[in-house]
């Protein structure tokens with residue numbers, strides 16, 4: 532599957548790396564654990580679904596959505612019988628296709644996650660991990676647990692691998708990705724920003740991306 536990127540047109544002349552780093556700074560850290568578990572689209576205490584999302588800590592609105600194109604394609608293993616630190620505990624497996632970054636998380640508890648303000652969606656990441664993958668050497672875990680701590684290195688590595696096939700990298704701007712046919716700007720996002728209460732375009736986009 533080829534990578535495809537949908538970005539808010541206001542970020543067109545900014546590099547992928549700069550946008551990731553701005554998101555990371557805004558997200559701070561989710562401080563994951565009992566107090567900030569994040570959740571699956573299927574429900575607050577569920578461990579499986581098509582999407583897993585969480586937002587930053589300390590009042591940050593920055594958030595991410597990890598998404599599978601497969602029905603019920605992402606699974607979290609939480610086994611209270613194992614120590615929390617066990618490699619076979621607290622890990623994410625399944626098929627990870629898309630990572631979306633933005634601000635002001637919406638949805639969840641049975642409905643699809645979205646954002647009031649979209650930044651970017653990286654689609655076609657094509658990562659997967661088996662049910663017994665554990666944490667070590669699990670690319671799905673590396674990318675998502677990284678983001679949960681505001682660390683974009685795992686995602687950036689995956690993007691660089693995919694973009695290098697096209698002589699592009701995370702140093703490229705979104706408009707350069709678009710010129711290569713890998714990305715498209717969504718001007719509807721830009722129009723949406725600042726229009727308080729108008730969320731339909733963002734929601735539609737979330738469902739069709």
Ligand code: HEM
Pocket residue numbers: 563564565568569570571575576577578583606607609615616617621622623672675676
């Ligand atoms: C789906 C992506 C998720 C990943 C990659 C993930 C990963 C982790 C990791 C690596 C830890 C640290 C374990 C340690 O102390 O070494 C942890 C802790 C924890 N996670 Fe998750 N987690 C995810 C989602 C969730 C969800 C959906 C819940 C609950 C609904 C949850 C509940 C917890 C709790 C309660 C702890 C603290 C456990 C303890 O200290 O005893 N996590 N998680």
